[in-house]
Amino acid sequence: MRDALTEWREPIDREIEQLLPRTITEETLADLFGPPRYEYDTEAIAQALFEPVWDLLDRGGKRWRPVLFLELVDALGEDPEQYLPYATIPEILHTGTIIVDDVEDDATLRRGEEAIHLRYGTDIALNAGNALYFVPLKVISANPGDLDPSQQLGIYEMLTFELNRTHLGQGTDIVWHNESEIDITEAQYLEMSACKTGCLGRIAGRLAALVTDSSDAVEDAFAAYAESLSIAFQIGDDVLDVKHSLDQAGEFGKAFGNDIREGKRTLLVIHALKKADPADRDRLESILTAEEVTDEEIEFVLSILQETDSVEFALETAERLAADARSQLGEVDIDPEVQAELEDFTRYVIERDR
Amino acid sequence: MRDALTEWREPIDREIEQLLPRTITEETLADLFGPPRYEYDTEAIAQALFEPVWDLLDRGGKRWRPVLFLELVDALGEDPEQYLPYATIPEILHTGTIIVDDVEDDATLRRGEEAIHLRYGTDIALNAGNALYFVPLKVISANPGDLDPSQQLGIYEMLTFELNRTHLGQGTDIVWHNESEIDITEAQYLEMSACKTGCLGRIAGRLAALVTDSSDAVEDAFAAYAESLSIAFQIGDDVLDVKHSLDQAGEFGKAFGNDIREGKRTLLVIHALKKADPADRDRLESILTAEEVTDEEIEFVLSILQETDSVEFALETAERLAADARSQLGEVDIDPEVQAELEDFTRYVIERDR
The missing domain is CATH 1.10.600.10 (Farnesyl Diphosphate Synthase)
Structure with a gap:
């Protein structure tokens, strides 16, 4: 991949x-x-x-996403160029x-x-x-x-469905971002991410099934693969931001803790809020909703993320999603060589360092 | 109507x-x-x-727009309720x-x-x-x-076409709004308006032809009717803003000249810029691009619009568009009673006082 x-x-x-x-x-x-x-x-x-x-x-x-689409077409034994x-x-x-x-x-x-x-x-x-x-x-x-009209119709319907859900996800994230009390379950986080980020991946996956006129089972499996992959990718991004911040904290003149500064409700933050002491939790909430955040406050948040093992928790979740993505691919009959590449990609999105 | x-x-x-x-x-x-x-x-x-x-x-x-859609369906002898x-x-x-x-x-x-x-x-x-x-x-x-797949496909394609053009229109208007030198032809103004405002009207018109499985000729005529009607409606709005401003100018405590304050490039303004003396033209341009505008400056712009007969010019253009809309309807075979209502509506959009 x-x-x-x-x-x-x-x-x-x-x-x-x-x-x-x-x-x-x-x-x-x-x-x-x-x-x-x-x-x-x-x-x-x-x-x-x-x-x-x-x-x-x-x-x-x-x-x-375009490459994922082309690889999935290839996995079905069709010519991606077309x-x-x-x-x-x-x-x-x-x-x-x-x-x-x-x-x-x-x-x-x-x-x-x-x-x-x-x-x-x-x-x-x-x-x-x-x-x-x-x-x-x-x-x-x-x-x-040269698709059939029914395939073209299927693509429009798929896009309408997914683009509606994209806006549910983004809307949910915005409301969370603006709230001062943060009470989000892990399932709600995963749903938000499935909608906000997952839908664009799902579009790539479902499109590959639709242009090749594959079965509903293939379309569902590709959609689920791409969705889980996309969420794992997002969690990978959020983990990277924290890792870079831990590396750079204290180094003179470097910006760090961007996600914390923005008050992003990442899976790491949600986990930390659940695990932290009440006093730490309150301070965490107030930093995440503050307009301006000091370097010292960022370092405090990073320490809480470490104490609550939030990076490990997020990585475990991402790995569970990656495993789910791989098992989805296992449900359908596709080219084993491309399948191996697509499986490999589920590991890369978590392990990458940029 | x-x-x-x-x-x-x-x-x-x-x-x-x-x-x-x-x-x-x-x-x-x-x-x-x-x-x-x-x-x-x-x-x-x-x-x-x-x-x-x-x-x-x-x-x-x-x-x-929804009512226009329903009336056009009715004009074709079909039941709008459906x-x-x-x-x-x-x-x-x-x-x-x-x-x-x-x-x-x-x-x-x-x-x-x-x-x-x-x-x-x-x-x-x-x-x-x-x-x-x-x-x-x-x-x-x-x-x-219960439309045929080909009709459903036609609706998606129509919406894609029109919504793309909507963004061309809005983008053009934004660029004009941000420019300090204003050099816009009447044809460019009409195109911007046809895209920005006309497309949403065209959607209502074309949808009526598509759901009833009417001919391309009907779809084109309804689209052209709705487009010309929409532009005339917009010009009607712009004329109303100036008329209200002329009525309210000098009255204590009332806001007036909203479009001028916003620097909107209306057909009236484009005409005034073409007809005004070079000195007036320069002052007009600088007022339209200013961040803050005084009441006195609004009154100056209103006086130039009057001197250059810009209201009359805009109304003539709107009437030409309304006549064009009516002649488009004359091209197709529709219920004469509904046709009379739809013709009447082209007069209303210009003559209304709110």
Whole structure:
């Protein structure tokens, strides 16, 4: 899978450029969005949409959802090349959600640079991010791979279902973030993450089953694999943030404890709140809901996370999810070589160091 | 049509409550969005989505797009009752866009009350607004009226097309709003408005043709009718803002000139910029791009709008669009009584006083 990430990178980015050309003219706009009834302001549309989106896309990103889609198609014994344009769907949707999430979360950095809303303005960022919720859907009507109408319909229905749930997850996370008392069960955390993050993975998984006209059993297994993988990936991210913070705490001039500063309700924090003494718990809650957080407070939170074995607990949960993802793949008849790669990927998302 | 707005109000609002119940439980959530894999935080989801959306829906709104859809179905000799759930699609999409637009435009008021992002926070508002881009699409898979798969597919493709163009329009408007030099042609203004506002009207029009399995000619005519009507409606709004401002200017303690304060590039402003003397033009541009605007500056802008006959020019354009809308209806064979109502509505959108 890690080789696949390198190997598919260029073909995926070429497809993204088909969907969203780097430079546009009146003609490309008419090709992409239909002819104008009156007259497009091409320059304004370039500024509003194409510039901010390419700024973000050019900053990198792992493109793991499109690669997952292609690998799953491959696992079913079909030629991924044939369905390459569909790979852009989860990636572009993901790109749209991170632009919008950064506004919602008041984030300052994205992929090591200024967040899009800080560079281009909140208005431009939101509109561009939202546009990306609909741009990739154009792939379905272009119909690469010559799908049956019932398959196309299945893709639209799947996307509607998953994108609705994405907003339930993000909404839940926002409400938690704004609350001063934190009373979240582990099951509620996993559901929030299944919706917020898992749905974009599920889109990649279900799409692979749908374009290949596979059975419902395959679609369900791929969806469950991708969902568990996505949650494990998220927990892996949250663990990394704490590990880096523990490494960097006390080092002069380095920012650390970003998630703590933002008051993120990670699985680690939820576990620590459950296990900590009442007094520590109160201080933890007040730090997580504070506007400004000192380095000393971050170090206090890190010490509580350590005392309550929260990193270990989070890693165990991630490993349970990864094992679940692997067992889901075991339910369906797929190419054993690709299966091994996909199993390997469930380990990588937890063990990676960046 | 004005009678139809009153008559259909309750049935439409009942359908909206089917789609988005006022109170939710674990069971209603599972019915609406599928069962949880782990456990929903029902209270958080109610706060994130249902409360802010119902706050806005309960403030009113004309619901003219759903009524237009129902009237067009009626005009084709079919029973609108049968397709009632589809009427929620343009209304809920519209509700989503105004929540998001108010964030983008930094608006303070909506339907006479605090804008949703000011009352609930930008994060909650954006997520709820965006959720409304996908919630109404659930109607299509529920399949009221028992449509053929090809019709369902047609609806998804139509929505993808129109919602992409909506974001081109909004993006163009944002770029204009942020520019200090204003050089916009009338054709570019009409295109921006056709995209930003017209597309939501077009959705109502095309949906009526699609659910009734009508010809492409009917769909095109309904789309063009609804688009021209929507632009005329928008120009009507902009003219009303100026008329109210002229009435209220100088009256103690009343806010006036809202559009001018916001720096909106209306058709009136674009015309005034073209016709005004160079010195007036410069002052006009600087007022429209200023952060803070005095009452005296508003009065100056109003005087320029009057000198350049901009209200008359805008009304003439709106009347031309209304006539175009009526002629589009004349192209197709529909019930003459409903046709007369729909023609009447094109006059109302310009002549109304609120």
